[in-house]
Amino acid sequence: MSTIEEKKSQTSIQLSGMTCAACALKIEKVLNKLEGVSEANVNFAMEKATVTYDPSKVDIGKMEASIEKLGYSTVKEAVDLELVGMTCAACALKIEKTLNKLPGVSTATVNFAMEVAHVEYNPADVSVTDMQKRVEKLGYQAVPKQEQSDPAERRQKELSKQKRKLLISAILSFPLLWAMVSHFSFTSWVWLPDLFMNPWFQLALATPVQFYIGRPFYIGAYKALRNGSANMDVLVSLGTSAAYFYSLYLTIVWAIEGGSVHHGPAMYYETSAVLITLVVMGKLFESLAKGRTSEAIKSLMGLQAKTAIVVREDQELTIPVEEVIVGDVVIVRPGSKVPVDGEVLEGLSSVDESMLTGESLPVEKKVGDAVIGATMNKNGVLRMKATKIGKETALAQIIKVVEEAQGSKAPIQRVADVISGIFVPIVVGVAVVAFLVWYFGVTPGDFAGSLEKAIAILVIACPCALGLATPTSIMAGSGRAAELGILFKGGEHLEQTHKIDAIILDKTGTVTKGKPELTDVLVEGDETEFLKLVGAAEKNSEHPLAEAIVAGIMERNIELLRTESFEAIPGFGIKAVVSGKELLIGTRRLMDKFDVEAKQAYNMMSTLEESGKTAMLVAIDKEYAGMVAVADTIKETSQAAVSRLKEMGIQVIMITGDNERTAKAIAAQVGIDHVLAEVLPEGKAEEVKKLQAQGKKVAMVGDGINDAPALAMADIGMAIGTGTDVAMEAADVTLMRGDLSSIPDAIYMSRKTMANIKQNLFWALGYNTLGIPIAAIGLLAPWVAGAAMALSSVSVVLNALRLQRVKIRNS
Numbered sequence: 001m002s003t004i005e006e007k008k009s010q011t012s013i014q015l016s017g018m019t020c021a022a023c024a025l026k027i028e029k030v031l032n033k034l035e036g037v038s039e040a041n042v043n044f045a046m047e048k049a050t051v052t053y054d055p056s057k058v059d060i061g062k063m064e065a066s067i068e069k070l071g072y073s074t075v076k077e078a079v080d081l082e083l084v085g086m087t088c089a090a091c092a093l094k095i096e097k098t099l100n101k102l103p104g105v106s107t108a109t110v111n112f113a114m115e116v117a118h119v120e121y122n123p124a125d126v127s128v129t130d131m132q133k134r135v136e137k138l139g140y141q142a143v144p145k146q147e148q149s150d151p152a153e154r155r156q157k158e159l160s161k162q163k164r165k166l167l168i169s170a171i172l173s174f175p176l177l178w179a180m181v182s183h184f185s186f187t188s189w190v191w192l193p194d195l196f197m198n199p200w201f202q203l204a205l206a207t208p209v210q211f212y213i214g215r216p217f218y219i220g221a222y223k224a225l226r227n228g229s230a231n232m233d234v235l236v237s238l239g240t241s242a243a244y245f246y247s248l249y250l251t252i253v254w255a256i257e258g259g260s261v262h263h264g265p266a267m268y269y270e271t272s273a274v275l276i277t278l279v280v281m282g283k284l285f286e287s288l289a290k291g292r293t294s295e296a297i298k299s300l301m302g303l304q305a306k307t308a309i310v311v312r313e314d315q316e317l318t319i320p321v322e323e324v325i326v327g328d329v330v331i332v333r334p335g336s337k338v339p340v341d342g343e344v345l346e347g348l349s350s351v352d353e354s355m356l357t358g359e360s361l362p363v364e365k366k367v368g369d370a371v372i373g374a375t376m377n378k379n380g381v382l383r384m385k386a387t388k389i390g391k392e393t394a395l396a397q398i399i400k401v402v403e404e405a406q407g408s409k410a411p412i413q414r415v416a417d418v419i420s421g422i423f424v425p426i427v428v429g430v431a432v433v434a435f436l437v438w439y440f441g442v443t444p445g446d447f448a449g450s451l452e453k454a455i456a457i458l459v460i461a462c463p464c465a466l467g468l469a470t471p472t473s474i475m476a477g478s479g480r481a482a483e484l485g486i487l488f489k490g491g492e493h494l495e496q497t498h499k500i501d502a503i504i505l506d507k508t509g510t511v512t513k514g515k516p517e518l519t520d521v522l523v524e525g526d527e528t529e530f531l532k533l534v535g536a537a538e539k540n541s542e543h544p545l546a547e548a549i550v551a552g553i554m555e556r557n558i559e560l561l562r563t564e565s566f567e568a569i570p571g572f573g574i575k576a577v578v579s580g581k582e583l584l585i586g587t588r589r590l591m592d593k594f595d596v597e598a599k600q601a602y603n604m605m606s607t608l609e610e611s612g613k614t615a616m617l618v619a620i621d622k623e624y625a626g627m628v629a630v631a632d633t634i635k636e637t638s639q640a641a642v643s644r645l646k647e648m649g650i651q652v653i654m655i656t657g658d659n660e661r662t663a664k665a666i667a668a669q670v671g672i673d674h675v676l677a678e679v680l681p682e683g684k685a686e687e688v689k690k691l692q693a694q695g696k697k698v699a700m701v702g703d704g705i706n707d708a709p710a711l712a713m714a715d716i717g718m719a720i721g722t723g724t725d726v727a728m729e730a731a732d733v734t735l736m737r738g739d740l741s742s743i744p745d746a747i748y749m750s751r752k753t754m755a756n757i758k759q760n761l762f763w764a765l766g767y768n769t770l771g772i773p774i775a776a777i778g779l780l781a782p783w784v785a786g787a788a789m790a791l792s793s794v795s796v797v798l799n800a801l802r803l804q805r806v807k808i809r810n811s
Helices: 021-033 060-069 089-101 128-137 151-181 199-213 215-226 232-256 269-292 295-301 394-407 411-442 447-460 464-483 491-499 507-511 527-538 544-555 588-593 599-610 638-647 660-670 681-693 708-713 742-776 782-805
Strands: 009-016 037-043 048-053 073-075 077-084 105-111 116-121 141-147 307-312 315-320 329-332 341-346 349-352 363-365 382-388 486-488 502-506 512-523 563-569 573-578 581-586 614-620 623-634 651-655 674-676 698-702 716-720 733-735
Touching (some): 009 060, 021 060, 021 215, 060 073, 060 105, 089 105, 116 128, 151 199, 151 269, 199 215, 199 232, 215 232, 232 269, 232 411, 232 447, 269 447, 269 782, 394 486, 411 491, 464 491, 464 742, 486 491, 486 742, 491 716, 491 742, 502 507, 502 681, 507 512, 507 651, 507 660, 512 544, 512 599, 527 544, 527 563, 527 573, 527 581, 527 614, 544 614, 588 614, 599 614, 599 623, 599 660, 638 660, 638 742, 651 681, 660 674, 681 698, 681 708, 698 708, 708 716, 716 742, 733 742, 742 782
Parallel strands (some): 502 651, 651 674, 698 716
Antiparallel strands (some): 009 073, 037 048, 077 141, 105 116, 307 329, 329 382, 563 573, 573 581, 581 614, 614 623
């Protein structure tokens, strides 16, 4: 019996209309119930749903319809494309059908008369460039007219709307608050206009606040109750409605009884109006603070070049970077950004890659070298071929990893979600019981006082802070980590990394540079003359060690001589004739084979080999002349990084396929005490298993390709690399700086983030746990409860934002 593996796709759906974590949980549950959806996570802080699904069983339209059925909205972007080349209505219909079939496109309508296509789409699944390419395939042209929906602009409009509502609410509520404050004994000196105590005047002020400013709470409560759940809107609506309608009842009774023209009974209009004002104010502050948690993404996006100079039909054209296509020849001038990923065709320059790799020194680029989009060209003109564009570039991949990490859900958040889901019904129950206890027991018949206690409970218990506690910390923590060159693939990996107590480091390319270098030159006579001959002989060999020797000699600005003859002797070394002199370079066996007396050098040779170096003896005209040694040298930061890991209480183990003597020599240089040598690639995963069997939480650090089985087996797989290859796919964490210092940095960021989440959860839960009984015993006025509730959400977000200022040692 064979099974066909389901084809999985992933999409992000931007949401609006959620007011608390209970809303997010409701959407998440509904999406997870859809056939074909394998996993759905809703991030309340980012207002985004991330869904993994089988496109053959469910489409995005069905997901959006399910969300909208619950009473929430999905936010789409829109673009108008000017179409060129249509000749009849059939052309328009063909384009419309094609666009509507693109994944991520919600609706596409083509107006033949105006020659414009209006497309609503999800930018996570499809780009304007993708649409243009599909239209061009049909034989037409599509040019973006203008972006109809810019996310930053949309957010700004929403903030402006919130500010305007807060201002209206504050102006209308102020006289009511003034009237309330003047009743306190310690404020009896405050002058109070008689008009402010008139019930009709108070009703006129409170009504627009209740039903215009408070309208979203009623709508949200209706949607939640209709779908069998309860959220923050239910609590706010219940509390404020109870105060407002009880006051309205008192106003009507007062009017029927022919009350005083100016003064009426004690009413609670100020309770409902001030509560709504405080909640609106809290939401505004929360939105402003939440906007800052995505600054890491904004700064990464800001790195992208806006335009590119391309050569088309022998002309240099400046075009938007979105219009560059694979294969385009691109000119990169000094001081400008590399627009897309590519390969150098002509030119020589140094490129600053620090914004992506953290490497402070510019990297020399010559013909054939790869260049990364968004890096800065320093001094020479480069002519390059575009190899990756749009979503395929290294920067786009990095942005995608960070966005997915910020949108994913850490296991600790599940606990908060469960609590939020059952919290609201319990609170409503507690409020009803408190009302009954006060009305029938503590103060019999005091309806107003009992109602006040119930309202305070309803308001103080809003679970907003609980829903924000984890996602805001994950967003801020993963964003700050990205700025430091550490890419966590998801919230769960950011959470798990702090538990690591054992780290296995691959030797080559991780602890060491992965590239041999000339380290020692021991010569009997003139060193320059000796190296001229050795370099001339070795430049004919393709062996990596020979290349290292030649590179080392050229770095010393020594000119190489011409080789007259060359012969490689496998297993022994090489034989060459340079300037009439016969050179032998290689092992002890090579010296013995040609009867060269070199025993006086064997002790030094052994000493070099014991320190992890490969030494080669050199004879000129059958006489021993000296020795050169080559080694894969350790990275400058390896020793300090290992020291930091030990300080953090983490066991460090080095693993390699090399012989034990070389491995121990390298380990000793960096301070690693545990070495696993002569381990085959497939054996690395077994070593990870052995440590896990001892109860260790193991991180494996490698290059992400050769070490893939071990990376997958480890609790956390970390790939060392620049982020230009697909090491990201193999690992849970990608360390974009090519050194080990990013490992303790990653663990430190994970620890700081988890501490921050725990602080947030403690504050949110502690606040509710303490607030409810204080409100129940009558020590909390409803307006104070409203202010405290708003403050709790804002304080949780502000605490999470502290992660964006975390300083890393040695980074």
